[in-house]
Amino acid sequence: MNYIGSKYSLRDFLEEGILKNVNSDYKVFCDVFAGTGVVGAHFKQKGFKIIANDIQYYSFCLNRALVGISQVPAFDGVLDDGKIVPTTLICDATDIVLEYLNNLNGNSGFIYHNYCPGGTGGAEFKRQYFSDENGMRCDAIRMQIEEWWQSGKLTEDEYFYLLASLIDAADRVANTASVYGAFLKHIKKSAMKPLELKRLGIVESDEEHEVHNVNGQELVERLSCDVLYMDPPYNHRQYCANYHVLETLARYDTPALKGVTGLRPQDDQKSDFCMKRRALPAFDNMVKKTSARYVFLSYNSEGIMGKDEILQTMGQYGKVDLMTRDYQRFRADVDRENRVYKADQVEEYLFCLNKQ
Numbered sequence: 001m002n003y004i005g006s007k008y009s010l011r012d013f014l015e016e017g018i019l020k021n022v023n024s025d026y027k028v029f030c031d032v033f034a035g036t037g038v039v040g041a042h043f044k045q046k047g048f049k050i051i052a053n054d055i056q057y058y059s060f061c062l063n064r065a066l067v068g069i070s071q072v073p074a075f076d077g078v079l080d081d082g083k084i085v086p087t088t089l090i091c092d093a094t095d096i097v098l099e100y101l102n103n104l105n106g107n108s109g110f111i112y113h114n115y116c117p118g119g120t121g122g123a124e125f126k127r128q129y130f131s132d133e134n135g136m137r138c139d140a141i142r143m144q145i146e147e148w149w150q151s152g153k154l155t156e157d158e159y160f161y162l163l164a165s166l167i168d169a170a171d172r173v174a175n176t177a178s179v180y181g182a183f184l185k186h187i188k189k190s191a192m193k194p195l196e197l198k199r200l201g202i203v204e205s206d207e208e209h210e211v212h213n214v215n216g217q218e219l220v221e222r223l224s225c226d227v228l229y230m231d232p233p234y235n236h237r238q239y240c241a242n243y244h245v246l247e248t249l250a251r252y253d254t255p256a257l258k259g260v261t262g263l264r265p266q267d268d269q270k271s272d273f274c275m276k277r278r279a280l281p282a283f284d285n286m287v288k289k290t291s292a293r294y295v296f297l298s299y300n301s302e303g304i305m306g307k308d309e310i311l312q313t314m315g316q317y318g319k320v321d322l323m324t325r326d327y328q329r330f331r332a333d334v335d336r337e338n339r340v341y342k343a344d345q346v347e348e349y350l351f352c353l354n355k356q
């Protein structure tokens with residue numbers, strides 16, 4: 001998933017910095033700002049017990065699947081009642097269930113009526129986050145998953161497996177430049193492709209992993225872990241505003257949407273790390289309160305908190321190291337119609353604290 005601040009392409013950099021510093025007796029790894037779950041899934045594969053957390057519910061669903069599931073689900077409850085007949089020669093349970101959901105007829109529900117041109121045509125604000133066909137596919141699949149869950153046909157692992165697959169599929173066909181702060185005026189090519197659920201990469205593991213959906217600032221105070229990995233927002237862009245459509249798809253809670261972009265109420269999900277005056281005190285408090293022996297912070301040279309103030313803050317609690325990596329970041333220039341891409345040199349930081 002194309003997610004602001006995703007560490008997908010930096011997994012090797014994180015692995016090198018974290019494994020180099022952490023004594024191998026320390027095995028409980030908390031990814032407290034977990035986003036897409038790629039960091040937790042990576043360190044799960046390395047043998048850690050993972051505790052993942054994020055304040056956004058769509059992120060909880062992704063992490064509940066990628067981190068929380070350790071064996072590919074069997075979908076016995078859905079398949080045992082004999083109603084699903086595979087249309088091809090597939091015999092894998094997950095493939096059969098995904099094929100069934102992918103072939104459902106569209107249904108006009110909350111997504112279609114609030115985020116699609118057909119559904120919002122006569123309304124005050126016309127929105128185009130999905131094509132009509134994909135909006136109705138989202139609704140049909142989301143409703144079917146909920147019906148199976150409510151009628152006891154899915155285990156909790158299976159429920160979140162399907163929700164995570166749907167969130168990922170919807171994001172691939174979203175009619176946006178990248179985030180949901182705005183939609184495009186014309187349906188772009190990738191948004192015309194039919195929404196398709198795909199299999200998730202499940203990391204098998206014998207550990208019991210935990211996934212939470214709370215404010216990480218509170219969680220660290222009551223959590224016991226060895227390694228605390230922090231990857232908070234770097235700038236003023238709130239995730240609740242930039243991914244509000246995925247939040248609604250995940251919750252499917254029919255909120256009252258506001259304005260042309262259709263923002264959902266989100267005051268309780270705003271992050272202190274997106275606010276200049278609050279970020280550093282919030283960070284300091286988390287580093288102070290955690291029981292973790294090792295604290296790692298991913299950040300970059302364009303963030304709200306400065307490199308020196310981070311070093312000074314962490315330095316109060318023990319020995320600090322800093323690893324850096326340069327990368328080229330491409331960003332669209334302000335002109336939306338004639339987008340010009342500019343290359344910026346950004347430095348990626350990994351701060352490592354050995355707490356005394």
Ligand SMILES: C[S@@+](CC[C@H](N)C(=O)[O-])C[C@H]1O[C@@H](n2cnc3c(N)ncnc32)[C@H](O)[C@@H]1O
Nearest residue numbers: 005006007033035036054055215216231239271
């Ligand atoms: C930079 S992203 C993390 C990206 C993630 N490491 C990945 O690779 O996908 C920051 C995440 O922090 C979450 N977040 C922001 N403030 C939070 C808070 N106070 N508690 C928990 N999560 C928070 C956001 O929802 C977002 O998913």
